[in-house]
Amino acid sequence: MIDFKKDLNQEQLDVVLNAEGPCLVLAGAGSGKTRTITYRVAYLLEKGVSPENILLVTFTNKAARAMIERVAALTDGSHSSGPTDVGPPPLGQGRIVLPWSGTFHHIAYRVLKKYATFLGYKNSFSVLDSDDSSNLIKQCLKDEGIDRTMKRFPSPAVLQSIISYARNAEATIEDVLDLRYQHFLPIADTIKHLASNYEKRKKAANVMDFDDLLLNWLVLLQQSEKIREKHQDQFHYVLVDEYQDTNKIQASIVRLIAGKHRNLLVVGDDAQSIYSFRAADVKNILDFEKEYPDAKIFKLETNYRSTPDILNLANDVISNNVKQYKKELRSVIEKFAKPEAKSFDESSEEAIYVADRIEELMNEENVSSEKIAVLFRAAHHSQALEMELMKRGITYDYRGGIRFFERSHVKDVLAYLRILNNATDEMAWRRVLSMQVGIGDVTIEQILSIMKDPMRPHPDPLLRGEGNIDLPARAQVGWNDFLQIYNKLKDAGEVGVGDLIRIMLESKYVEYLENEYPDYRERRQDLEQMAGFADKAESLDSFLAESSLQENFRTPVASLNNKIVLSTIHQAKGLEWDAVFIINLSNGQFPNERALREKDGLDEERRLFYVAITRAKKYLHMTYPTVSSFGGFQGGPSMFLEEIDRELVDMEGEGTVFNDGDGITYVAEDAPKKMTGFLRDIDEL
Numbered sequence: 001m002i003d004f005k006k007d008l009n010q011e012q013l014d015v016v017l018n019a020e021g022p023c024l025v026l027a028g029a030g031s032g033k034t035r036t037i038t039y040r041v042a043y044l045l046e047k048g049v050s051p052e053n054i055l056l057v058t059f060t061n062k063a064a065r066a067m068i069e070r071v072a073a074l075t076d077g078s079h080s081s082g083p084t085d086v087g088p089p090p091l092g093q094g095r096i097v098l099p100w101s102g103t104f105h106h107i108a109y110r111v112l113k114k115y116a117t118f119l120g121y122k123n124s125f126s127v128l129d130s131d132d133s134s135n136l137i138k139q140c141l142k143d144e145g146i147d148r149t150m151k152r153f154p155s156p157a158v159l160q161s162i163i164s165y166a167r168n169a170e171a172t173i174e175d176v177l178d179l180r181y182q183h184f185l186p187i188a189d190t191i192k193h194l195a196s197n198y199e200k201r202k203k204a205a206n207v208m209d210f211d212d213l214l215l216n217w218l219v220l221l222q223q224s225e226k227i228r229e230k231h232q233d234q235f236h237y238v239l240v241d242e243y244q245d246t247n248k249i250q251a252s253i254v255r256l257i258a259g260k261h262r263n264l265l266v267v268g269d270d271a272q273s274i275y276s277f278r279a280a281d282v283k284n285i286l287d288f289e290k291e292y293p294d295a296k297i298f299k300l301e302t303n304y305r306s307t308p309d310i311l312n313l314a315n316d317v318i319s320n321n322v323k324q325y326k327k328e329l330r331s332v333i334e335k336f337a338k339p340e341a342k343s344f345d346e347s348s349e350e351a352i353y354v355a356d357r358i359e360e361l362m363n364e365e366n367v368s369s370e371k372i373a374v375l376f377r378a379a380h381h382s383q384a385l386e387m388e389l390m391k392r393g394i395t396y397d398y399r400g401g402i403r404f405f406e407r408s409h410v411k412d413v414l415a416y417l418r419i420l421n422n423a424t425d426e427m428a429w430r431r432v433l434s435m436q437v438g439i440g441d442v443t444i445e446q447i448l449s450i451m452k453d454p455m456r457p458h459p460d461p462l463l464r465g466e467g468n469i470d471l472p473a474r475a476q477v478g479w480n481d482f483l484q485i486y487n488k489l490k491d492a493g494e495v496g497v498g499d500l501i502r503i504m505l506e507s508k509y510v511e512y513l514e515n516e517y518p519d520y521r522e523r524r525q526d527l528e529q530m531a532g533f534a535d536k537a538e539s540l541d542s543f544l545a546e547s548s549l550q551e552n553f554r555t556p557v558a559s560l561n562n563k564i565v566l567s568t569i570h571q572a573k574g575l576e577w578d579a580v581f582i583i584n585l586s587n588g589q590f591p592n593e594r595a596l597r598e599k600d601g602l603d604e605e606r607r608l609f610y611v612a613i614t615r616a617k618k619y620l621h622m623t624y625p626t627v628s629s630f631g632g633f634q635g636g637p638s639m640f641l642e643e644i645d646r647e648l649v650d651m652e653g654e655g656t657v658f659n660d661g662d663g664i665t666y667v668a669e670d671a672p673k674k675m676t677g678f679l680r681d682i683d684e685l
Contacts, residue, residue: 002042002074012036015265015298016043022258022292024243024285025267028329029314029614030305030576033267034063037239038070040265041098044237045075053236055257056101059245064102067241072097100235104250108213111220111231118224119216121206128202128209133160136205140197144190147474152437152515154184154191161518163195167211168247168279179598183514214249221256232260243268244285245275251284255291264292270325271318274570274608282604286323303329303614305576307336310616313648318610320643321603329614338650339613339620341641347584347625351384354581355392357621358564361579367619369395371578373565375612377590380526381583382566383533389564399567405547409513409523410530413504414547420489420500421540424451435512436478443475481508497543498535501527521594569612580616582609585624585638609640622649 004016012032015025016039027033037056044054058064075097100107109127116123128136137156146153154162158181166176173192177185184191202208208216221228238258240246243266246254258264266288273282289295303311308331315328344350354374361367374396376382382398389396405411412435418428426448433444471479485507489500505527513520537543565577584590591605613620624637 002039002046004039004043008035008039009302011298011300011302012039015300016040019263019265019296019298021262021264022288022295023265023298024288024295025265025298025300026325026327027267027269027300028303028327029269029272029611030303031300031329032302032304033241033269033300034067034070036300037241037265037267038067038074040239041067041071042074045071049236051098052100053234054098054100055107055235055238056098056241057104057107057239057254058101058241059103061103061106063241064106068098068101104253105210105213108217111217112208112213115220115224115227116216118220118227120203121208121216124206126205126207127213128207130160132207133209136201136207137194137198140194140201143197144194146190148437152511153187154181155516158515158518159191159194162191163198164211165279166195167215168249169281170248214253218249218253218256221253228256229260231257236261237263238265240264240266241268243288244270244273244282245278245280246284247279248281248284251281262292269327271321271327271607272573272611274573274604274611276598276600276604282323282600286325297325299325299327301327301329303331304333305617306614307331307333307618309335309338309648310613310618310620313339313620313644314610314613316645316648317606317613317640317643321606323600323603336618338648339616339622340650341585341622341644343637344623344625346627347384348388350583350623350625351388354385354583354621354623355388355394357581358389358394358579359392361619367578369562369564372581373567373572373575373577373579373615374581374583375567375569375572375615376583377569377592377608378522378525379568380522380529381589383526383529385566385583395563396566397563399565399571407523407526409517410526412509412512413501413527413530414544416485416489416504416509417497417500417540418544419486421544432482433478435509436475436482438472438474438476438478440475443471446471447479485509496535497537497540498531498533500540501531501534505531569608572615573611576615576617578617579619579621580612581621581623582612583623585622585641586626587636587638589624590638591640606640609638 004013008016009032012035015023015036019025019040025033025036027036041054041056045051056064056067058067112119112121112125113123116125134156137159141148141153141156148155162173162176162181162184165171165180166173169176171179173195174185174188177188177191202212221231235257238254240254245268254264254266266285268285270282270285273280273285276282289297306314306329311329311331318324318327342353344353358372358374361372362369374382374385386396386398405414412431415428415431418425419432422428429448429451430444433439433447439447485504488503488507492500492503505524510524513523517523534543565572567575569582590609591602595601595605622641624641626636
C-alpha cells in the first residue's frame with residue numbers, strides 16, 4: 001500500500017484524493033507536477049480502476065516513459081520500455097502497466113490503425129515523417145508546373161510549415177500568411193491549391209502525416225457516434241499533462257472523450273505557455289472554467305527547486321500579466337542570494353562578465369559545469385559569448401540550434417565573401433552556385449571548368465560579365481542573379497567587412513532566405529549580428545581566417561563530459577540548473593519586437609522570461625548590453641527589467657536600470673575591461 005500522506009504535500013494530496021469530475025491543476029514551476037499525476041494514477045489503480053479505463057496523455061515520449069516507470073514502481077508493476085509514436089502499446093515485462101498512455105500522436109496512431117477505414121483509408125496506412133512530407137510537397141510543386149530551379153518560390157519546408165500551422169490552429173492559409181508570411185500573400189491561391197493537392201496525394205497513397213493523426217482522430221470522434229461512445233465508455237478517467245501546450249484540435253479531442261464520465265484532470269501552468277508559434281493556445285487552460293463551470297481548481301504552489309529570492313522575483317515578473325490564474329510560488333529552500341542584474345556598454349563586455357562569473361562558480365564556488373546554463377531569447381544572442389567561451393577553452397553544449405558559424409545561412413554569406421577574397425575557392429563556388437535558380441550539378445561543373453581554364457589566368461573578367469559563358473537559358477537567370485550580388489560586393493570598394501555583409505542583406509540573397517526557410521526572420525537577425533561583429537575585423541582576409549578557425553575550433557570528444565549549457569529559453573523549459581544566466585535582456589531583443597506586434601504577444605514574452613527565471617535553483621544573473629557589439633544601439637534595458645521591484649534584485653552593475661516605484665533608477669559603476677577580438681590571435685592558436 002502506498003502511504004500517500006507521507007509521500008505528498010497537502011496540495012498534491014488534495015489532487016490525488018479528490019480529483020473527481022472536471023479538474024484543473026495549476027502546477028507552478030518546480031511544484032512536483034509529474035509526482036502528482038503519477039500518484040493520482042497509482043491511487044486510481046489501487047482503488048480498483050482498470051488500466052484499460054485510464055487515458056494518460058503527455059506531450060513527449062520522455063515524459064510518457066517517466067510517468068509509466070514511476071507508476072510501475074509505485075504499484076510494484078513491471079517497468080515499461082515506454083511508448084513510441086508509431087509502435088505498439090507500452091508493455092511491461094510481465095503485464096501491461098498503462099496500455100493507453102503516451103503522446104497525443106501515439107494514441108491517435110493506435111486508434112486510427114483500428115478505425116482508418118471509416119475515413120476512407122486502409123488500416124495499413126503509413127505515417128510520413130518530416131522528410132517524407134517534404135518530398136511529397138515537391139511532387140505537388142511538379143504537379144503545379146512550378147520549377148524552383150527556374151524561379152524563386154517557397155521551399156517545401158516553408159510550405160509544410162504554413163500548411164501545418166493552418167491545420168493545427170484551425171486557421172485558413174490566408175490567415176497564416178497574413179500573420180507570418182505576408183510576402184507570400186500574392187501567391188495565396190497557389191499555396192491553397194498546393195495544400196489541397198497535398199491532401200489528395202496523401203489519401204491516394206494511403207499515408208498520413210503527423211498533423212493527420214490528430215485531425216483524423218478528431219474527425220472520427222465528431223462524425224461517428226459509435227466510435228465516440230466507445231471512447232467515452234472505455235475511458236473513465238482522462239489525465240492530460242502540460243495542458244497549456246495543447247492546440248484547439250487536441251483540446252477538442254479531450255473534451256469529446258471525457259464527455260460521458262467527465263473525470264477529466266488537466267495539469268499545466270498558464271504562466272509557462274510559450275509555444276504559440278506551434279499553434280498552442282493558452283485559452284484552452286485560461287477558459288477551462290468556462291468549458292466546465294463545475295470544475296475544481298487545484299493549485300500547486302510549493303516549489304522544491306528555487307530559493308525564495310528567485311521565486312519572489314518570478315512572482316513579481318508574472319504578476320504583470322493580466323490574463324492569468326494568480327499563483328504565488330513558495331520555496332521550501334533556505335534563502336541564499338538575491339538575483340543579480342547588470343548592464344554593459346556592449347555585448348563583448350557582457351560576454352566577458354558572464355565568462356568570468358562562470359569561471360568563478362566553477363573554480364571558487366564548486367559549482368560543476370553541467371549545473372550552469374546560459375539562456376537567451378534567440379539563438380543569435382549567444383554569438384559574443386560563444387566566442388569568449390572558446391577563447392578561454394570553456395566547453396559548452398548548445399541547445400535549441402546550431403553553433404553560430406555552423407549555421408547554413410552564415411556559411412552562405414561567408415561563401416560569397418570567400419569568393420570575393422579568393423576567386424578560385426572551389427568549395428565556396430559550389431555552395432554559392434547551388435543556391436541559384438536554374439543551376440544544378442551539371443551546370444556547376446561546367447562553370448567550374450571554365451574557371452579552371454588554364455587559358456584564363458583569372459576569372460574576374462568573367463565575373464564582370466565581360467567574358468563569354470554559354471549556359472542554358474534557365475541557368476543564365478541564376479548566373480545573372482549571382483552577378484548582381486557579386487558586383488555589388490566588388491563595387492563597394494574599401495568598406496569594412498560588416499558593410500559587405502549588410503550589402504548581402506540588401507541583395508537577392510534575402511529572397512533566397514525568405515523562400516527557403518520558415519524562420520527566415522531569425523536567420524536575417526543572425527546575419528545582422530554577424531555584420532556588427534565583422535565591423536571589428538581588420539580585413540576581409542583576417543575575418544575569414546578567424547571564422548574558419550571558429551568553425552573548426554573543437555574540443556576532443558573525450559573532454560566533452562563536463563560542459564556548461566547554452567540554450568534558447570524555449571529549449572530550456574522543464575529543465576533546471578544551479579546557476580542560470582539570462583543574457584541580452586535588451587529593449588527590442590527581449591521582448592522580441594515581432595512578438596509585440598502579435599495579439600497577446602507581450603504576455604507570452606513575459607511568460608518566457610518567467611520560465612527562464614524559474615530554471616534557476618540558487619544563482620540567477622540577468623545581463624544586457626546598452627549597445628550591441630553586433631547590431632548597433634539596442635535602446636537600453638528590456639521593459640521586463642524596468643518592471644522589476646528593485647528590492648528583489650542586487651543592482652550592483654554598470655548602469656543597470658530598475659523600477660524604484662517613482663521612476664527609473666540608474667546605477668553606474670566602472671565598466672569592465674574591453675574585449676578586443678573574438679578569438680585569440682591566430683598565432684596563439
